Amino acid sequence: MAAIERALAARADVEEARVNLTLRRISVRPAHGSTSLKGILSELERIGHPATLIDAADLSLESGDRTAQALLRAVAVAGFGAMNVMLLSVAVWSGATGTTRDTFHLISALISVPIVAYAARFFFISAWGAVRNGRMNMDVPIALAIALAMALSLFETSRGGEEVFFDAAVTLTFFLLIGRYLDYRMRDRARSAMTGLARLAVRGAVEVGPAGDLREIAVDQVVPGMRLRIAAGERIPVDVRIVAGATDLDRALVTGEACPVSVGVGDEVEAGALNLTGPLDAVALRPVRESFLARMMQMLTTAEAGRGRYVRIADRAARLYAPLIHLLALVTFAGWMMATDDWQRSAFVAISVLIVTCPCALALAVPVAHVVAAGRLMADGILMKDGSALERLANADRVVWDKTGTLTTGIPGLVSLPELDEASRTAVAALASRSAHPAARCIASRFEGAVEPLEAVTELPGFGVAAVIGGRRARLGRASWVAEIASDRAEGDGPAFAFEGGCMLRFPLEERLRDGAAEAVEDLARMRLPSEILSGDAAAVVARVAGRLEVEETLSEMSPADKVARLEALRKRGVRALMVGDGMNDTAALATAHVSMSPASASEAGRAAADLVFLRDDLRAVPLALSVARRTGRIVRQNFGLAILYNCVAVPLAVAGLVTPLIAAIAMSASSVAVVANSLRLSRRRTAPATAPESLLGEALA
Missing domain, CATH: 1.20.120 (Four Helix Bundle (Hemerythrin (Met), subunit A))
Incomplete structure (x- = not known):
């Protein structure tokens, strides 16, 4: 890996080159203005690693x-x-x-x-x-x-x-x-997670022509706007929007849940989902290279590409290995010749020294653990964009939450309905149904049946909806605005309603916590990670959410620049913050934090800035990811311990002539297999993360 990356980095037409050992792939970013890869392929051929474009x-x-x-x-x-x-x-x-x-x-x-x-x-x-x-x-x-x-x-x-x-x-x-x-x-x-995704990739698609004729095409020929036919039992080839038909989908790839999901016209579906029950016509939203499945693959391929502290240690050790071991074998041969004057015996011992040393265990210590961890996280709907993110996540000692859209769904919930007579009930339902505001939609969802026609309907942004009902003016919206026509002003929170000259009624709303929010905060506290909330909302609103989650530290009315400043202040204090956010206004904070996570429902910019993206709506993905990251760190340290312990024992025995080439071969192979097998333990699920520190030797022996 180091030899390939150094050789390519030395070229003027290469800006960056990263090698993925497990997948045997090289990702090259050409320098500005360079379009040909011929020179890069020639260089790889020259250094003994011929490559093929894929x-x-x-x-x-x-x-x-x-x-x-x-x-x-x-x-x-x-x-x-x-x-x-x-x-x-x-x-x-x-x-x-x-x-x-x-x-x-x-x-x-x-x-x-x-x-x-x-x-x-x-x-x-x-x-x-x-x-x-x-x-x-x-x-x-x-x-x-x-x-x-x-x-x-x-x-x-x-x-x-x-x-x-x-x-x-x-x-x-x-x-x-x-x-x-x-x-x-x-x-x-x-790399089974990668091969599992590979099996979900669709090689072809069925295009619906202008006259309704069907034509099979390769999936890479699909362009946005093309109409496709997906039969029952087939997987969705690219990200699409359904334009005809209804069916049940297996979206376990996206949500991790096995229960089928019903979809119909207007719904957007990700590539890789399985169509279970009925045929669909859908319009392609993105080409296959930009599909959800392709993005998941790209995240997985970078799982071991991060250059964290452990990777740098392994790289330096591997670079010193070859000259040192050949020098050791030569010195061993010379020493045995002087001691025994038997060149055959001396050569035999030198051969054992060459074989018994094992750099592969050291080289595999980090990348295999990262690849297994990436597969383990993906099985729980968590995508990792960079292998070094695991190391940074394991070192996090504080969680900083955005509120709206992260801890909460961003959709308000109606706490209770006030007492309404029939005229008021009908009026509220009619006014609420005329607005697209989230609060109005929340109120409208509590009423069923026919909606009374309105006259002179107007909606004032930031205030609410007004209309004439039965010859009387009525308003639904901000309390101060509704009070202008009401006979009184009711105390409380939330939108208000009143007929002209009538009593004001209040509809108290509260933000709905995202699934698993309380459990996530509690689990993180048990893992010794305190939480704090950074939000642009008013202090009273933030305090209510913090009270429900038992979070003591909050900062409200924070601009994006304020959030970045807060994270910078934490960094200067030596705090390694995990930022969890979703909105466009969280992008800078996500990029500034020591490590960051974002839900799949986040803005495109938010997902791009985060180190990890979780696909489920449940916030328990955050402590789960932290648990896996900490286990991965322990596994990597155990792998280093195994490799060092093996070489410290095996090399002196070989130099002393106590190890034959045959025994050396068995021992060397066994050490590599032991490191990989130890890394595979990460794929096992555990109910609770272990937090007690363990010594390096204790971990290695365990």
Whole structure:
């Protein structure tokens, strides 16, 4: 990853390059004015990493299956060779001498050479590509160790020597391939969230022509405004608006809920939703590259691209690995030569040192954990836009909430209806139905039946609705405005209604809390994260919501600049704030905060500024994301602990000559698999987050 990114970053036509290890993909942002990728592809070819352009909408990962199959075939071939060479070695170990021993050595060579050439080609090709371009990678010492073991054995066979290592070389290749295959499959499981999304991607769509004729087209040919036909049992190809038909949809991809949702004309539906019961005609809203499903894919592909503190540590360690381990092997060889004057024994120990060191566990410590965590969050409807966001979220120590649209739904609820006679009831229903104001809609929803016709209807923005009903003027809206025609002024909150010369009636409203708001604040408090509310609303309104949520700290009548200033002040105090907001006015605050989250119902700008986006309306997604982030941090530290502990134990044993190449291969592969398996624990659901700190060694041993 580091070699590719450094090589591309050095080019004038590249502004930024990021490598995704798990998905084996490179995202390149060309420099301003550059349109050709030919030079970039040539550079990747030169440094030994040939690349192929892929369509951004192409979600398939089929090449991974071919690699896994090739590795499995190599494992089978190496296993077959190892069994046969071991059988021949038994005779030599049993005391065969002279011509019999030399014959068995020769047969072992005839079996081992083609098998090692075929099965170990993964290591040889990778190592040669690195060395040819003046670099080192983790396969260089492995390839060197296997080649040295084979070369020593062929030399001894040619001169009739007593000791050969064909059995060790072939069995070494066998166990190294087992480790490589298991590591590959477990990383494939780690990206299961991505492959799950890939299976939801629709490859084609059915266009409805002007005359009603149907034509099948590729999904990347769909353009906004095109009319599409979606049959029952098919998935929605792109984001659409329904123009004909009604059906039930499985929107579990979006909401995480398994219950079907009924939709009809005028409803907007996201790409990837499953049409369950009836055919639909719909108009495409966005091309496939900009669809909901594509945006989810893009968020997942960046899951391990963040450059947090742990990633930088791993990068530095991996950069030092190759020169240090080759120098250590050389020093080990020289030391054993001086001590024993036995070059074969010295080479054998040096081979073990080359094999036993394991940089892959260190390299996998962060990215695999981040990819598994991203899949775990996505299963609960939380999308992560940057892998470093997990690290920042785990370090958050305070939650700053926007109120309207975040803690509350932004839609008022009517607390109670005043006592109304029939004339007033009819008048209120008629006036409320004439306005699009949220408060008027809330009042209108409490009345059913026919609406009486009105005369001289007028709506004054900021005041309310007025009309003539039965020859009398009537108003519904702001209390001070309604009081101008009423005989009195009723105390209380909320909109008011009155006939001219009649008594004023009040309709008390209160904001509805978003689902899970109280539970989220309570859960965060248990996780030692205090909450505060920043809102542009009046102090009394903010205080009522804070009282219902038991939030003590509030700041009201805050402008967007005030919110940014507050977050900057918290940062200067050393507070790492998690900002949760949704509106256009929260965009700057979301970008300023240490880490930020936004609901899917937020404005486009708000979603773009946030580090994480949760798709459900339930605010319990916030403590859930924090819990997963903290678990991910612990898993990463455990992975580092495992890798360090392994190398601290294995390398001295190998230098002391207590580890054979075969045992070294098993141990090295096992350490990589252990790191990946430890990361996969993140996919397990837990009911409550653990908050007690654990020591690094305790976590590693656990």
